[in-house]
Amino acid sequence: MNNKKIGIVVDSTFKLDKDFQEKEAIEVVYLDIIVDNQVFKDGEVSNETIYEAMSHNKKVTTTQPTPARFKDAFDKLLNEGYEHVICLTISASLSGTNNSANLAKSMLDDPNRVTVIDTRTAICGSEYIAESLVKLRSQETELNVILEKLEQKMAQGSVIFTVDDLGILVKSGRLSKLSGMIGNLLKIKPILRFDQGKLEVEHKVRSSDNVIKYLVQEVGKLQEKAKTIVKIAYTTTSDLGLQLEKEIKAKFEDVKVSFSGKISAVVAVHVGSAGLGIYLTNE
Structure with a gap:
């Protein structure tokens, strides 16, 4: 499998560098933040703004992406010619995001063309796993080898x-x-x-x-x-x-x-x- 035939999807909690994301053609599926019933896409409001709202007793919650958002990302990459898509998510123990991604996978005509991975980590850990996947994609040609080596990476940190x-x-x-x-x-x-x-x-x-x-x-x-x-x-x-x-x-x-x-x-x-x-x- 040619490394350029593997597409990558992550959720917005990875907060990847914009240039890196665009260079590697990584699709990002956004979670939402709700402040007093007003919905924002992750990244549209600053951390400081959120804490300010919380200090004034405003209700601040978050929601995982809908399966439809993940399916749109999968379809986009598959339609662009990628043979397989690897989707990385924030730890399933912290969010239902991984479940949404798996539901989206089940909605595809050929679910076997997508692999959804629970990184079992978060914040800069997720970022590191995404960077590791990009390196493996450029170094290895076999999907199973990439997945095996990525699992080894996830188990270490x-x-x-x-x-x-x-x-x-x-x-x-x-x-x-x-x-x-x-x-x-x-x-x-x-x-x-x-x-x-x-x-x-x-x-x-x-x-x-x-x-x-x-x-x-x-x-x-x-x-x-x-x-x-x-x-x-x-x-x-x-x-x-x-x-x-x-x-x-x-x-x-x-x-x-x-x-x-x-x-x-x-x-x-x-x-x-x-x-x-x-x-x-x-x-």
């Missing part, structure tokens, strides 16, 4: 992130009420790990400096095993991320660090403000 207020994660059902209550009462900064679709509180610290210290330690542990890749993302401000990037580069010469920038507004709704996250993996 995890997202580690911190937030100031656990309330939003508890409210969305993504974190237990007990963990959220303890964290907020003690005024600690919880550090959470999202690994293979499972979210857990991994560590607790009391300052931003200690957040940085812990994340650098985790990079060091992985760096001892193999060449390490770190992707950094944040919700609203980049200060803490830039500090982390600086410290990682100062301590480890062979760690590849890159800045993904702000996370998708849809994900930001469920994470809360003042969030910082990294995707940590071995190459």
Whole structure:
């Protein structure tokens, strides 16, 4: 199979670089954000605007794409001559987006021409998986080899992130009420790990400096095993991320660090403000 015969579809939470997306002809299926009954496409409103609305007690929710949106993306690529389409989605444990993609696949005349993959990750982790797929598409010719190697990539990495207020994660059902209550009462900064679709509180610290210290330690542990890749993302401000990037580069010469920038507004709704996250993996 010629690598140019494999089309790629992702959802908007991947927040891929626009130039990269267009260069690689990647189709993006958007999720929606609803602010007091007004519907916005993911990316049409900033994270800051969302948090401002939430601070004024406006109802802010998100919705997964309809199967029709995914089917339109699949049809577009198949009609353009791609022999097969690989669709990557945010972790199924976080969103029903993967289910919508699978429903769209079942609506096709030939569902076997589409492979829907639950990346089991989110934010900069999803971005890394999409970039990995693009590289594999250019390096390999067999679909089964591409899928096998992509699975290996997905099994290696995890997202580690911190937030100031656990309330939003508890409210969305993504974190237990007990963990959220303890964290907020003690005024600690919880550090959470999202690994293979499972979210857990991994560590607790009391300052931003200690957040940085812990994340650098985790990079060091992985760096001892193999060449390490770190992707950094944040919700609203980049200060803490830039500090982390600086410290990682100062301590480890062979760690590849890159800045993904702000996370998708849809994900930001469920994470809360003042969030910082990294995707940590071995190459």
